[in-house]
Amino acid sequence: MSHGSQEILLKKLKISLKDIESATENFSEKNCVGSGELWKAYKGELPLRTTIFAKRWNNNFGQADHQFRTEFNILFKRQHKNVISLLGYCYEMDEKIIVFEHMSRGSLDTYLKDANLTWMKRIEICIDIASGLEFLHFDVAMQKNVVHRDIKSASILLDDDWKAKISNFQPSSLDLLHQDVEHVSGKAYTAFGYLDPHHKQGFLTKSSDIYSIGVVLFEILCRRLAWAEDCKDHAESLGPLAKRFYEERKLDEIVFEGIKEQLGPESLSIYAGIAYQCLHDESEERPTARELVIQLKKALDVQKDYEIWETQLPEDYKEIIQMSKDPEISSTTNRMDIYDILSKGILIQEDKVWFSLGSNGERNKMVSASEFSYENHQSRKWRSVPESRSSLLLCVCF
Incomplete structure (x- = not known):
């Protein structure tokens, strides 16, 4: 974006203090929806706009101006579907305010214990978070990377459709594309349960963000916050706890009971494995x-x-596969592919019997005309077969 284009966009994004005060009812406490060490956030309604989220910095702290500029500059130049969207800003009469899109469901930390948030939806939220972080860590176009430095479930906001976006960029840092470290103060993280315990003294890196998102993944799986009220030090927080249970093959003991029945073994194995690596x-x-x-x-x-295609297959599909001499189906593990193959038909019992799965789930067994008995044929249902390996095969539906 050219300098001239930036100037034009800055003017378009500018929102008057009067409009923000009106939208938030003069920053009424009843509209306060969050706060940090140096800011408070308010929900509001701007004229001719949708609901907004206004973050107002406290001018009593010198660091507030730096945080305001950091967050604004990062979001002004970076747009991604999994990063909170910048709607405007106000910088007048010593007020420093950034206006964001409003995420109707609020922050992820409030839904960890919600059994209505299915395992499938939890994974999708994790993908959103990781995709947003990937964009920030590898912004080739900008020739700079963003180290977020405060990845936690409270920094992840959700919309009506449960789409997740990363927010809270005030402690973030920019580094050159080929640099890995950025000097930070000890206050970079406000929630120590997410802080990389192995970071170099005074430095946080992209890998520190990865540690933090690993903790979030276990929060989502285990329905508990990283730092419980009775935690005395980092060793008692969720990260070290989940890591220990994973290594001892006892992770099942701390998995959220509300989603246990939904967990596909392969899905859990992959998910827990990558979370552990983080x-x-x-x-x-x-x-x-x-x-x-x-x-x-x-x-x-x-x-x-596991959820969709396992239920579409016959209960004894594994036995049917074992009876088949077809190497294609024997080497297939994806249930959707197995369903597709069975729907087209396979030969079983030493190539003498043809088995196929009908579109309505009925089991079709085809035998040669010479082997077919016409006794009681009126009690059997006949169907035409669009694809068969022999014109001499007859289809009988059981």
Whole structure:
């Protein structure tokens, strides 16, 4: 974006203090929907606009101006479907306010214990978070990366459709494309349960963000916050706890009971495995955000396969596969593919019997005309077969 274009856009984004005061009812406490060390956020309604979220910085702290500028500059130049959208700003009469799109469901931390948030939906939220982080970590177009430095479930906002977006960029930092570290103060993180315990003194990196998102993944799986009220130090927080249970093969003991019955074994294995890797002591052994997205999408795919296509297959489909001499189906593990193959038909019992699965779930068994008995044929249902390997095969529906 050219300098001239930036100037034009800045003018369009400017919102008067009067309009924001009117929208938030003069920053009424009843409209306050969140706060941080240096700011408060308010819900409001702007004329001719949708509901907004206004973050107002406290001018009594010198660091407020730096945080305001950091968050604004990051969001002004970066738009992504999984990063909170900038709607405007106000910088007048010593007021520093950023206006965002309003995310109707609020922050993720309030839904961890919600049994209505299914396992499938939880994985989709994780993919959204990881995709947003991937964009921030590898913004080639801007020639700079963003280290968020405050990834936590309270920083993840959800809309009506449960789409997740990363917010709270005030403690974030920019580094050059080929740099990995950025000096930070000890107050960079406000929730220590998410803080990478192995970061270099005074430095946080992209791998520190990965550690934090690993903690969030376990929060979503175990329905508990990273830092419980009775935590005395980091060793008692969720990250080390989940890591220990995973290594001892006892993770099932802390998985959220409300979603246990939904968990596909393969999906859980992939999900828990990549979450565990995020917490690795050695930062270079942790996955990148891109690798995290790939593995989470894989976990979602196998969960869909488990939930949707497992129910479409006959209960004894594994036995049918074992009876088949077809190497194609014997080597297939994806249930959707198995359903597709069975729908087209397979040969079983040493190539003498043809089995297929009808579109309505009925089991079709085809035998040669010479083997077919016409006794009681009136009690059997006949169907035409669009695809068969022999014109001499007759279809009998059982």
